[in-house]
Amino acid sequence: MYLESISIKNYRKFGNEEQTIKFAHSSWADLSEDGENQEITELNTEKYLSKSSTLMVGKNNSGKSTVISLLKTLRSTRCGATDVFYHSDFNLDYLKDWYKKYIEYKSESDIKRVEVKDLPVLEFKLKIGIDEADDVIGKFEDVLIIRDLNTNKDEDVPIVIDIQIKYEVSNKTSFLKSLSELTSSQLIKLSKINLSNEEIKELFPEKTEVTIEELREKQGSEKIEKFIAYYDDANFRRFLQYIGGKNYVLNFYPANNETPANDFSLAPLLKVTTIDANTVKDDRTLSNAYNKIVSNFLRNNETDDMDEFVDHMNFQVKNKVDEKITEILQDAVTSIESAKNLQMNLRPNLNLRTIMNHGVIYEYEENGNYIPENQFGLGYTNLMVIISEIVDYIQLYGNEDVNGAVNVLCIEEPESFMHPQMQELFIKNISKAIAKLIGRKARDKFDTFQIIISTHSSSVLNSKIHSGNTLDNIVYLSVNDNSSIVSVNIKDEDILEGEHENKKAINYIKKYLRLEASDIFFADAAVLVEGVTEDTYIRYLIDQDEILNKHHIKVYRIDGAHSHMFVSLLNTLNIKTIIYTDLDLKRSKKEKETTQDVIKDLSDKINNELTTNASLKVMIERTYETQNAAEMNQLLVEKIDENEWLELSNDKITMFSQGKIQGNYATSFEEALILTNDVIFEDNKYKRSIIELLQYIRPGTTYIKRLEVNSTLVPDSYKLQVMLTRDKSDLSSGLVYLRETELDFELLPPKYIEIGLLRLREHFERESVYE
Numbered sequence: 001m002y003l004e005s006i007s008i009k010n011y012r013k014f015g016n017e018e019q020t021i022k023f024a025h026s027s028w029a030d031l032s033e034d035g036e037n038q039e040i041t042e043l044n045t046e047k048y049l050s051k052s053s054t055l056m057v058g059k060n061n062s063g064k065s066t067v068i069s070l071l072k073t074l075r076s077t078r079c080g081a082t083d084v085f086y087h088s089d090f091n092l093d094y095l096k097d098w099y100k101k102y103i104e105y106k107s108e109s110d111i112k113r114v115e116v117k118d119l120p121v122l123e124f125k126l127k128i129g130i131d132e133a134d135d136v137i138g139k140f141e142d143v144l145i146i147r148d149l150n151t152n153k154d155e156d157v158p159i160v161i162d163i164q165i166k167y168e169v170s171n172k173t174s175f176l177k178s179l180s181e182l183t184s185s186q187l188i189k190l191s192k193i194n195l196s197n198e199e200i201k202e203l204f205p206e207k208t209e210v211t212i213e214e215l216r217e218k219q220g221s222e223k224i225e226k227f228i229a230y231y232d233d234a235n236f237r238r239f240l241q242y243i244g245g246k247n248y249v250l251n252f253y254p255a256n257n258e259t260p261a262n263d264f265s266l267a268p269l270l271k272v273t274t275i276d277a278n279t280v281k282d283d284r285t286l287s288n289a290y291n292k293i294v295s296n297f298l299r300n301n302e303t304d305d306m307d308e309f310v311d312h313m314n315f316q317v318k319n320k321v322d323e324k325i326t327e328i329l330q331d332a333v334t335s336i337e338s339a340k341n342l343q344m345n346l347r348p349n350l351n352l353r354t355i356m357n358h359g360v361i362y363e364y365e366e367n368g369n370y371i372p373e374n375q376f377g378l379g380y381t382n383l384m385v386i387i388s389e390i391v392d393y394i395q396l397y398g399n400e401d402v403n404g405a406v407n408v409l410c411i412e413e414p415e416s417f418m419h420p421q422m423q424e425l426f427i428k429n430i431s432k433a434i435a436k437l438i439g440r441k442a443r444d445k446f447d448t449f450q451i452i453i454s455t456h457s458s459s460v461l462n463s464k465i466h467s468g469n470t471l472d473n474i475v476y477l478s479v480n481d482n483s484s485i486v487s488v489n490i491k492d493e494d495i496l497e498g499e500h501e502n503k504k505a506i507n508y509i510k511k512y513l514r515l516e517a518s519d520i521f522f523a524d525a526a527v528l529v530e531g532v533t534e535d536t537y538i539r540y541l542i543d544q545d546e547i548l549n550k551h552h553i554k555v556y557r558i559d560g561a562h563s564h565m566f567v568s569l570l571n572t573l574n575i576k577t578i579i580y581t582d583l584d585l586k587r588s589k590k591e592k593e594t595t596q597d598v599i600k601d602l603s604d605k606i607n608n609e610l611t612t613n614a615s616l617k618v619m620i621e622r623t624y625e626t627q628n629a630a631e632m633n634q635l636l637v638e639k640i641d642e643n644e645w646l647e648l649s650n651d652k653i654t655m656f657s658q659g660k661i662q663g664n665y666a667t668s669f670e671e672a673l674i675l676t677n678d679v680i681f682e683d684n685k686y687k688r689s690i691i692e693l694l695q696y697i698r699p700g701t702t703y704i705k706r707l708e709v710n711s712t713l714v715p716d717s718y719k720l721q722v723m724l725t726r727d728k729s730d731l732s733s734g735l736v737y738l739r740e741t742e743l744d745f746e747l748l749p750p751k752y753i754e755i756g757l758l759r760l761r762e763h764f765e766r767e768s769v770y771e
Contacts, residue, residue: 002052002448003270003406004160007125010091012066015484018123021067022489023408024473025450026051027131045435051473053431053451055464057521058477063485064454067477068410071272074124074165079252079264085122085167087243093483095120099239104232108180119175120243122167128269128406130159131448162255163266170249178242182235187211193227270406275389277413283374286362286381289388310350317348378417383426386414387433394437408450415457424463427453458519465513471495476521476573481767488572495568509565512558523554525576525760528563534580534669536732538757540739541749547761563655564618570653576763578756579655583646583667584613598718599665606633619648619655640665644676645752656756662714670731671721672750678713679748687713689745693738697730698723 002025008014026048056064077084087095102114169175187209190200203218204210212231219225251260326346363370364380373381393409411430415423430453455461465471476488495509513520520526527542529535535557542548542555558566563579570577585599586609602610610633611617620632640646646657658666666672677690691707698704701723707713713720724731738745749757 001131001269001406002129003408003450004127004129005125006067006071006127007123008067008070009123010094010120011070011085011122011124012089012091013061013063013479013483013485014066015091015482016094017484018125019485019487020125020489021056021475021477021487022054023450023452024052024054025129025448042432042435045438046431049431049434049449049451050468052449053453054473054475055427055461056452056454056475056477057456057461059456059479059522062456062477062479063487064456064477065277065412066485068272068274068412068452068454070124071270071408071410072274074126075266075270075272077250077265078267079250079261081250082170082246082248084250085244085248087240087245090120090122090243091484095240095243096236099236103179103182103239104235106183108183111180111183112176114176116169116172119169119172121169124165126163126165126266128161128163130161164253164255164257165250166253167244167248167250169247171247175242175247178247179239182239188215188231194223195221199223268405270408272408272410273393274410274412275386275414277416283372286373286384286388289385289392290362293388293391307351314348314350317350321346321348379419379422382414382417383422386411387437390434391437394434405448406450407448408452410452410454412454413456414453415455415460420457420459423457423459424466427455427460427463428467456522458522461521462513462518465510465518469510471510471513478574480574486574488574490572495572508562509569512566520554520556520575521573522552523575524551525553525578525763526570527553527555527756527760528558528566528577528579529555530558530563530581531669531728532557533728533732533735534753537669537735537749538580538753540736541753541757545757545761547764548757551764553760562615564615567618567622567650567653571651574652576760577653578760579615579619579653580669580753580756581613581615581655581657582669583658583665584611584616585665585667586610586612598715599667600663602637602665606630606637610636613657615655616646616648616657619650619653623648623650644750645755647752647755654756654759656752658750658752661751664714664717666717666750668721669750669753670724670728671717672752673747674713674717674720676748676750678717684709685744685746686748689738689747692742692745693731693734693747694720694724696734696738697727 003023004025005020005022007018007020009018010016056067058064073084098120102118103111188211189209190204190207193215195203199221200207203221203224204214212228215224215228215231219228252264253260329346362373362384364373364376365371390409414426414430418426430451434451453460461474464474471490471492474490476490478486478488480486527538529538535555539555542553563581585602586605587599607630609629616636617632620635621627624631624635626632626635636646639648640659643659644661645659646655648655658668658672660666661672661675662678664671664675666675674690674694677686679686687709690713691709691711694704694707704720704723735747739747
């Protein structure tokens with residue numbers, strides 16, 4: 001058996017749209033026989049564990065620990081149990097909406113008429129795959145399972161059991177009666193509202209008490225509005241007291257069946273063991289952990305020789321105690337009370353377990369010296385504790401395992417205290433380490449074994465992608481605009497989307513993620529740029545922006561117009577993304593040779609290939625659902641029109657490029673920067689600055705040396721761009737250096753850069769308004 005997935009609805013930050021987390025699993029049948037070769041055995045075990053390992057990634061508070069704790073709770077709870085979850089385990093936005101729809105301002109009779117299907121409920125769904133159905137039927141003859149085994153065993157189709165789980169109201173009548181009492185009219189003393197005598201006489205003449213309905217009619221008063229807000233909040237809190245606890249019951253249902261199982265528990269089917277994050281508790285953390293391992297070993301193995309030694313020790317201690325202590329104490333007691341009435345005995349109670357329980361001290365060895373555990377780094381200590389927990393799990397497995405059960409080992413945030421290199425090595429080699437710990441005949445010891453690792457470390461994620469050369473078996477958890485958790489089960493095939501070009505691009509994406517961009521999974525937003533100049537400049541602008549610099553915005557340089565290769569991944573992750581790319585209008589060979597030529601009109605190009613930028617083409621394709629070259633050209637011209645920027649949006653991804661600036665079509669960042677700042681106003685400071693920048697980059701170029709404030713750069717913008725082609729690094733550093741060192745140096749950002757950052761600010765401002 002194996003755990004295929006869990007679906008969650010209305011639980012904590014999981015909203016009312018069902019989210020499904022899928023878990024990796026493998027089969028021993030897919031591997032070659034071990035034979036007698038230890039290396040082959042360990043290699044097979046390593047492959048099995050690698051294919052059975054799921055990595056859950058996401059930022060802090062994105063639901064990783066929630067999923068693991070839920071599995072443990074469901075596993076340990078029987079059908080019909082109460083007090084399993086409480087109101088704090090329900091999604092509070094879901095409860096608020098339900099309260100407003102069915103309780104707030106409703107009459108008692110309206111509340112009592114609410115139907116069972118509309119009551120607040122937590123809903124979960126487990127999918128459990130069956131490798132050998134006969135074993136399951138023989139060991140768990142429960143209606144819940146037998147009814148779901150509908151798949152023909154002769155077909156090569158895996159059998160999957162759907163288990164519906166609901167935490168629901170146990171007694172509808174009693175529950176709704178209690179809720180109806182929340183809205184019963186109560187008289188409110190006007191003295192509690194802090195109204196003055198004059199206000200009371202004006203608003204409520206000859207009254208000392210009013211109903212809440214009467215107060216709502218007088219909401220022009222600030223004091224009354226504050227009291228009503230307090231009253232409504234207090235009433236909602238009283239409503240929460242009835243959610244969960246003893247008013248609710250946990251029921252397990254067969255798929256598509258409204259009758260719950262009579263007596264069912266996941267305990268014999270599902271084993272969940274968790275290694276918690278931050279395992280370093282004190283100076284004896286490792287010693288305590290390895291004492292536990294030694295104790296378990298002694299409990300599970302024959303120790304006759306050692307037991308005989310301990311018995312002899314007990315005898316020796318007994319003789320010494322009787323001779324040196326018991327006789328003296330007995331004499332003292334006898335002087336007060338007759339030995340006939342009060343005879344004492346001191347008996348040593350040494351056994352192997354009590355001796356070894358605190359008899360192991362963990363030390364590190366370095367250069368032949370033994371160092372106490374509290375003098376070594378926390379990262380090493382955390383690593384050794386994780387290994388000790390795995391050893392302990394493996395030792396206890398044989399005693400606790402039910403043949404055919406689902407066995408899940410969860411490791412929460414193993415990166416705690418580890419430096420990035422150790423984090424990468426850990427995730428890369430964890431399967432190999434467990435394979436060595438399990439030893440020979442792993443497939444005999446473990447019918448099924450799945451690993452779930454949660455992390456918010458880009459180093460751990462990077463190592464996962466690198467070691468497996470795949471994005472498969474990564475679960476990405478994030479929070480959407482409504483503050484609800486969204487789960488995405490990432491697979492290479494989903495990012496490919498069946499497109500031929502993307503099939504070529506997938507290796508490029510994985511390589512880039514490994515080398516540069518694995519932290520995109522933890523970003524608030526992403527910005528993709530083409531070259532080093534834009535990379536440096538946009539990072540600088542973001543750092544200077546008081547709104548943007550408070551968010552985790554990652555800027556990635558995708559050299560060349562390759563940003564379109566990431567669109568599927570970015571859509572999958574649902575991250576707000578700005579893509580800056582060059583217009584790259586196609587020039588003829590003659591136009592390239594005549595560097596003075598700027599492009600002022602596109603009418604002669606519209607029937608041919610207008611742009612060489614693949615990213616622009618793909619974005620137009622996706623946004624306007626067309627592959628017709630003439631249509632795409634027309635759309636490009638219409639979108640730019642006379643604007644200084646081009647903007648194309650597709651879901652959360654917005655692409656920006658240069659437009660028509662001072663009558664010229666700018667085809668690159670450099671040309672757009674020159675055209676934008678060749679302006680005459682505010683003491684010509686922008687023009688002075690752009691000339692200073694050009695002379696800083698190319699001080700030896702005669703044409704640039706001769707530039708003055710009255711020079712016109714617009715006709716030569718393309719010529720200047722070509723001159724700067726090999727000086728992009730100097731341009732990027734000069735933009736920042738001169739801005740920081742020259743008080744009068746200031747440039748206007750090109751409009752397409754400015755508008756892109758504006759869209760980012762608008763995105764974060766909308767989020768803050770919602771919060």
